[in-house]
Amino acid sequence: MGTSGASGTLRLYAAVVAGGFRRYATYRSATAAGVFTNTVFGFIVAYTYMALWDERPGLGGYDEAQALTYVWIGQALAQALSMFNAGFAVDMVARIRNGDIAVDLYRPVDLQLWWLASDLGRAGFQLFSRGVVPLTVGALCFPLALPGDPVVWLEFLVAVALAVVVSFAIRYVLALAAFWLIDGTGVLQFGGVVGMFFTGLLLPLNAMPGALGDLARVLPWAALLQMPADILLGARSGADGLLRAYAFQAGWAVVLLAAGRLLQSSATRKVVLQGG
Amino acid sequence: MADVSGSVRVYGLIAGMWIRSTLVYRTSFALALLVNFLVTALDFVVIWMMFSQATSLGGYSFAQTAFLYGTASVSFGITTFVLGSVDDLGMRVRDGTLDAFLVRPAPVLVQVAADRFGLRRIGRLLQGVLVLGWSLARLDVDWTPAKLLLMPVMLLSGAAIFGAVYVAGAAFQFWAQDAAEAQSAFTFGGVTLLQYPPTVFARDFVIGVTFVVPLAFVNWLPALYVLGRPYPLGLPWWLAFAPPLVAAGSCALAGLAWRAGVRSYRSTGS
Numbered sequence: 001m002g003t004s005g006a007s008g009t010l011r012l013y014a015a016v017v018a019g020g021f022r023r024y025a026t027y028r029s030a031t032a033a034g035v036f037t038n039t040v041f042g043f044i045v046a047y048t049y050m051a052l053w054d055e056r057p058g059l060g061g062y063d064e065a066q067a068l069t070y071v072w073i074g075q076a077l078a079q080a081l082s083m084f085n086a087g088f089a090v091d092m093v094a095r096i097r098n099g100d101i102a103v104d105l106y107r108p109v110d111l112q113l114w115w116l117a118s119d120l121g122r123a124g125f126q127l128f129s130r131g132v133v134p135l136t137v138g139a140l141c142f143p144l145a146l147p148g149d150p151v152v153w154l155e156f157l158v159a160v161a162l163a164v165v166v167s168f169a170i171r172y173v174l175a176l177a178a179f180w181l182i183d184g185t186g187v188l189q190f191g192g193v194v195g196m197f198f199t200g201l202l203l204p205l206n207a208m209p210g211a212l213g214d215l216a217r218v219l220p221w222a223a224l225l226q227m228p229a230d231i232l233l234g235a236r237s238g239a240d241g242l243l244r245a246y247a248f249q250a251g252w253a254v255v256l257l258a259a260g261r262l263l264q265s266s267a268t269r270k271v272v273l274q275g276g
Numbered sequence: 277m278a279d280v281s282g283s284v285r286v287y288g289l290i291a292g293m294w295i296r297s298t299l300v301y302r303t304s305f306a307l308a309l310l311v312n313f314l315v316t317a318l319d320f321v322v323i324w325m326m327f328s329q330a331t332s333l334g335g336y337s338f339a340q341t342a343f344l345y346g347t348a349s350v351s352f353g354i355t356t357f358v359l360g361s362v363d364d365l366g367m368r369v370r371d372g373t374l375d376a377f378l379v380r381p382a383p384v385l386v387q388v389a390a391d392r393f394g395l396r397r398i399g400r401l402l403q404g405v406l407v408l409g410w411s412l413a414r415l416d417v418d419w420t421p422a423k424l425l426l427m428p429v430m431l432l433s434g435a436a437i438f439g440a441v442y443v444a445g446a447a448f449q450f451w452a453q454d455a456a457e458a459q460s461a462f463t464f465g466g467v468t469l470l471q472y473p474p475t476v477f478a479r480d481f482v483i484g485v486t487f488v489v490p491l492a493f494v495n496w497l498p499a500l501y502v503l504g505r506p507y508p509l510g511l512p513w514w515l516a517f518a519p520p521l522v523a524a525g526s527c528a529l530a531g532l533a534w535r536a537g538v539r540s541y542r543s544t545g546s
Contacts (some may be wrong), residue, residue, distance in 0.1 A: 186307030
């Protein structure tokens with residue numbers, strides 16, 4: 001492929017990213033409803049954390065302000081990282097079930113990159129549309145420990161970008177299960193529930209006790225919320241801590257994307273699609 | 277009464293049809309059932325983990341919190357089992373498929389409630405029953421006839437109050453089809469809130485869920501009476517027996533909202 005071909009491919013995926021962004025930007029009342037719900041949940045969880053950190057100051061290495069900040073970062077990122085719903089995977093599973101995926105496979109684009117590009121566009125829109133308001137409300141109503149240094153915010157955003165890729169890669173693998181099961185909704189829901197727990201949306205992974213905590217901190221879901229939150233909270237200070245967090249995220253991204261590729265090629269070779 | 281039994285029969289017919297279609301994909305159904313059990317079980321694991329780090333939360337022990345958790349989850353479990361599909365109404369309004377419900381000789385609300393009936397949702401109810409049973413075994417409740425009577429009354433009235441929230445939320449979707457997520461703040465947010473002791477939350481918050489959206493009557497007021505603990509707002513003790521009245525009032529209001537919603541329905545533009 002020549003340079004013009006490469007830039008054409010790049011333009012194609014850029015258009016898919018933009019399409020994903022615009023698709024979600026269309027539903028304004030859905031966005032407003034989601035912001036409202038994330039904010040209400042933020043309040044509920046914040047009060048339970050205050051009660052817990054009252055009893056156990058310094059739990060998980062966080063003081064109370066850091067714990068509260070963690071709550072609001074979680075609510076701000078919940079949608080961008082698809083913590084409550086499977087996002088694109090629902091569409092993909094539906095296309096596998098009704099056989100439309102055969103059309104997608106005939107297109108002169110890479111299936112995984114196509115869905116990744118579209119999901120990046122969605123995440124870009126939801127990061128700002130659904131993230132800014134809850135975090136601002138949280139900062140106004142609770143004493144949060146947000147950094148003033150723009151460099152830290154930049155490092156945080158890099159971690160969020162990596163988290164979006166890991167989140168996509170997990171859901172892509174789950175969605176591919178539908179090639180074998182026909183109705184893949186159960187797998188997606190199962191993945192969603194397990195994921196929400198191991199993401200640490202309800203309790204920081206740092207604060208989880210014993211072997212369960214040790215396990216939770218090395219699973220891919222740790223790359224979603226715990227890593228970006230720790231970077232913003234300054235719990236992983238220094239170039240060493242920062243690089244290790246990025247490496248953890250990038251490592252899982254590569255492993256899971258590769259797993260998705262492998263599954264995809266075996267699915268398209270061995271499985272007969274719906275409709276013949 | 278013929279009206280009610282007719283509605284129940286229609287509900288049973290539609291739900292039965294959906295159950296049969298669900299059971300065609302057995303693996304997926306088994307997973308979905310497990311998910312519904314797990315999603316709430318993991319909620320409880322979080323509370324367990326909190327109590328593995330602290331002996332009390334807001335002055336309440338683990339068993340007392342588990343009692344609040346169990347009562348809220350059983351009520352909510354009954355509601356989602358029976359009415360869990362009504363929050364998909366916005367989708368039907370948006371694509372116009374609600375029209376089919378309007379021409380059938382059965383109440384629209386019954387059809388909407390039974391639409392896509394999810395047998396899997398029994399997982400949530402089961403999990404709530406287990407936690408409630410465990411908490412009752414662990415607690416040393418000073419049982420009186422009034423408290424014993426209050427238990428089923430609380431669980432059923434609580435389910436009716438949550439049901440009113442579901443129906444009111446669905447009615448709102450006649451005007452704002454895409455806003456389905458807003459009602460999660462009151463349904464899923466509500467049950468999460470009620471699983472914790474009221475002493476954990478700020479006073480204004482407790483006032484809001486007592487007098488504005490009366491979720492506190494689902495379990496907080498009656499459950500605290502059973503536990504023999506005072507309600508933070510210093511309300512009279514007999515309000516613990518008010519849930520049936522609050523439930524009736526909420527359901528009446530939700531019914532009015534629903535009628536207004538159905539009347540304003542104009543189908544899709546195209």
